[in-house]
Amino acid sequence: MHPAGRWLVFLSAAIAVVLSVVLAPSTASAAAVPAAGNGVRAHHPGMIFTVGADQRVPAGEGRAEGLPQAQIVSGACVAAEDAGASAAADGTPIYRGVAQGHNAFADAQQGIASPGDVAGHADVFAHNAGDTWTSRLTSWSTDRTVAEGFAGKNGVILQTTIEEMQASGVNIFESPDYFDESELLLEGRIGGLQVTQP
Amino acid sequence: MTFREVTSDEVLAALGEGGEDSVLRACVAALRVHPRPSYTIGGTPANALRETLEVKYRHAASRGKTFVGDQELLLRLRELGSEPVSGVDAHHAGKHFYVYVTPSTLRHVGAVIMYDALSDEVASG
Numbered sequence: 001m002h003p004a005g006r007w008l009v010f011l012s013a014a015i016a017v018v019l020s021v022v023l024a025p026s027t028a029s030a031a032a033v034p035a036a037g038n039g040v041r042a043h044h045p046g047m048i049f050t051v052g053a054d055q056r057v058p059a060g061e062g063r064a065e066g067l068p069q070a071q072i073v074s075g076a077c078v079a080a081e082d083a084g085a086s087a088a089a090d091g092t093p094i095y096r097g098v099a100q101g102h103n104a105f106a107d108a109q110q111g112i113a114s115p116g117d118v119a120g121h122a123d124v125f126a127h128n129a130g131d132t133w134t135s136r137l138t139s140w141s142t143d144r145t146v147a148e149g150f151a152g153k154n155g156v157i158l159q160t161t162i163e164e165m166q167a168s169g170v171n172i173f174e175s176p177d178y179f180d181e182s183e184l185l186l187e188g189r190i191g192g193l194q195v196t197q198p
Numbered sequence: 199m200t201f202r203e204v205t206s207d208e209v210l211a212a213l214g215e216g217g218e219d220s221v222l223r224a225c226v227a228a229l230r231v232h233p234r235p236s237y238t239i240g241g242t243p244a245n246a247l248r249e250t251l252e253v254k255y256r257h258a259a260s261r262g263k264t265f266v267g268d269q270e271l272l273l274r275l276r277e278l279g280s281e282p283v284s285g286v287d288a289h290h291a292g293k294h295f296y297v298y299v300t301p302s303t304l305r306h307v308g309a310v311i312m313y314d315a316l317s318d319e320v321a322s323g
Contacts, residue, residue, distance in 0.1 A: 099249070116242070121201045123238035129285045129296055130250045134201040134240030149253050178294050178312070179254045180261040 091161030094140040094184060097150030097198065098158065103133075108156050111193040113138045118189055127185060128176050137173060137185040146181045151198040158193040165190070201240040201284075204304065206233035209286050212304035213297065221267035222309040228288040228295035241282030241301040248275035264315040271298060271308030283307050 098108035107114040116133035127135045141147055147157045162184070165172060170190055175183035210230060216223035242250075255268055275283065275298075285298045294312040299305060 103246070121238045121240060125234075125287060126238040126240060126285065129287050130247050130254065131238075131240045131242045131284050132250065133242040133246065133282075134238075146257060149257055150250075176289070178289065179258040180263070181254070181257060 091163035092142060093144070093159060093161055094142055094165075095144045095147035096138060096140045096158040096193075097147035097152075098155050099150060099152045100154040102155070104138075105155065107189075108158055109195065111158065111191060111195050113140075113158055113186065113190040113193060115187075115189065122173065122185075122187060124173050124175055124185055128178060128183065137187055138190070139175075139181075140184045140186055141182045142184070143182040146183075148198045153198065155198060157196045157198055159196055160190075160193050201238055202301075203236045204239050205236050209237055209299075209304060212299070213306055216306075216309075219309065221270075221311055222297065222306055224311060225288070225295040225297045225309040228290060228293070229286060229297065232288040232290045234288075237286045239284045239286075239299070239301050239304070241284050243280045244275040244278035244283045244307075245280060247283050247298075248272055251275070258312065262314055263312050265310060265312050267308065267310040268312075271310050274308045278307065 096108075096113055098105050102108075103116075104114040115136045115138050118136050120134040120136040121127075122136055124137070127137050127139070132139070139150075144157070151157050162172065165186060168190075171187040173185040173187065175181075175185050177183045206229070210226070210233075213222070213226050213229070216226040251268075252272065255263075255265060259265070282301050283298050284301045285296055287297070288295045292314050296310045296312070298307040298309070300307060
């Protein structure tokens with residue numbers, strides 16, 4: 001082998017060893033921090049909060065500067081058709097009810113969760129209090145009956161799992177949940193969701 | 199619609215003492231005692247906010263929550279139609295204080311107090 005080629009092989013191997021050492025602890029810690037029995041993990045400790053933890057998003061979090069780019073979850077669309085069965089079996093299901101006539105209803109019918117404003121705030125207090133049209137969050141619940149209440153008779157219920165959202169890189173915020181809705185708040189526009197009827 | 203951050207002082211200055219409305223006065227007092235550094239003032243059309251709050255209130259009531267001022271707020275939101283409304287809130291000792299305001303002026307639209315009736319009875323008993 002040409003000396004330069006041998007050098008490249010050595011360099012590649014060295015990088016692989018370094019990466020395995022650097023990445024192993026963080027992967028392990030993410031997998032080893034399940035929340036209180038609900039499968040939520042500290043995937044992105046700075047952004048994703050475990051359910052039941054006493055952590056709050058300060059109002060300043062709602063500032064629009066430097067927002068992460070809102071995006072439709074890639075890859076999820078492919079699995080959408082059979083996501084329902086696997087969702088219930090393989091993770092913690094979460095539900096979002098959207099009523100007919102809601103501004104996000106047309107998107108919901110297509111399996112898309114649309115926030116009021118993808119460039120809006122992420123103030124969980126304001127969102128939980130109902131001021132959602134300028135929020136980049138969408139409301140979800142681990143309790144399907146809560147979603148049914150929001151969907152009404154003619155709406156739709158979007159369904160996925162916490163684990164699927166985490167795997168897709170969706171940021172999950174803990175809600176203050178003052179209305180006892182078992183609420184989680186997901187950031188951005190999310191596609192490929194299972195659509196069910198109330 | 200866009201949103202902005204306002205300080206607690208700005209909110210309190212706009213709300214004053216709450217006038218003759220006892221619910222608003224209690225909420226303002228709570229905001230004064232338990233302020234956050236700032237509040238996000240967005241703006242959701244009143245009719246959309248009303249629909250959301252009706253579901254939330256119904257669900258919370260089924261979980262034992264009691265409301266004061268809710269009917270007056272919902273009626274006011276109905277009157278406002280598509281006018282934007284935002285809110286500020288304070289929470290203390292199991293009681294939740296909400297003041298809904300017009301985003302541009304921070305003038306109050308309505309105020310609601312929510313609390314857990316059972317806990318309140320236990321606490322007072």
